[in-house]
Each structure stands twice: as C-alpha cells, then as structure tokens.
Amino acid sequence: MNRMMGYAIFLAAVSALALLLTACSPSASAQRGQELFDLHCASCHEDPPPDLKKQPPKLEGLFQAKYLPSGAPATDQQVRKTVIEGLRTMPAFDQRLSDQDLNDLLAYLHTLH
Numbered sequence: 001m002n003r004m005m006g007y008a009i010f011l012a013a014v015s016a017l018a019l020l021l022t023a024c025s026p027s028a029s030a031q032r033g034q035e036l037f038d039l040h041c042a043s044c045h046e047d048p049p050p051d052l053k054k055q056p057p058k059l060e061g062l063f064q065a066k067y068l069p070s071g072a073p074a075t076d077q078q079v080r081k082t083v084i085e086g087l088r089t090m091p092a093f094d095q096r097l098s099d100q101d102l103n104d105l106l107a108y109l110h111t112l113h
C-alpha cells in the first residue's frame, strides 16, 4: 500500500513537471507567437498587397542583424515598441495584443533566421 502511494505520488509529480515544462518552454511560446504572427502580421510582412505605400520588410533574421530596417537597434525592446506604437504606415497593435501576446510574438520572431 505504502509503495503504491509512493509510486502514485511520484507519477503525479512527474506529470505535473512535464506539464509545467510544456507550458513554459520557449517553443510553446514561439508556437503561439507564430499563430499571432499569421493572424496579425503575415498579411503585410509575408504577402504584402502590391498597393501599399511602403513595402514592409521581411522579418527573417531580424535579430541577427545589428539594426532594424529603419536603422533602430535590433533589440527586443525596440521591436516591442514598433509593434505597440506602429511605425509610419505600420499600424499600432497596443489595443489588440496583450503583454503575453507580445512575449510570444517576440519568441517567434527570434526563431526566424
């Protein structure tokens, strides 16, 4: 009986840990970020309408370069600011994305090489 209980507790602990790891892992965040990207960003940054006043830059390798296309430093903070406030013809997303959304989006953008 005691051994069974111990085993049950051990199993419960292992599955709780596994669940925690999945929920917190960067890849789960990046995966959610990709969904947000497809929903909010891809229509311009992946497949831009030809009549846009300014063609949006491709975002692959965004964080590998030292500077963003605008010349601003390629940091998380700067990209966050761009998405929250918008940039010239790029719309602001402050009303549409939560802090967690932004974290997930950033995690996804970091996976683009």
Ligand code: HEC
Pocket: 037, 040, 041, 042, 043, 044, 045, 054, 055, 056, 057, 059, 062, 068, 069, 070, 071, 072, 079, 082, 083, 087, 088, 089, 090, 091, 093, 105
């Ligand atoms: C309506 C079209 C449109 C949408 C939607 C859009 N963008 Fe943009 N984005 C642009 C344009 C245009 C620029 C170039 C702005 C400029 O330099 O004048 C840009 C620039 C950027 C830049 C480069 C900023 C810099 O400093 O050079 C980043 C990063 C970016 N967008 C990320 C995103 C993300 C993330 C999303 C989704 C949340 C998104 N954009 C949605 C049009 C769009």
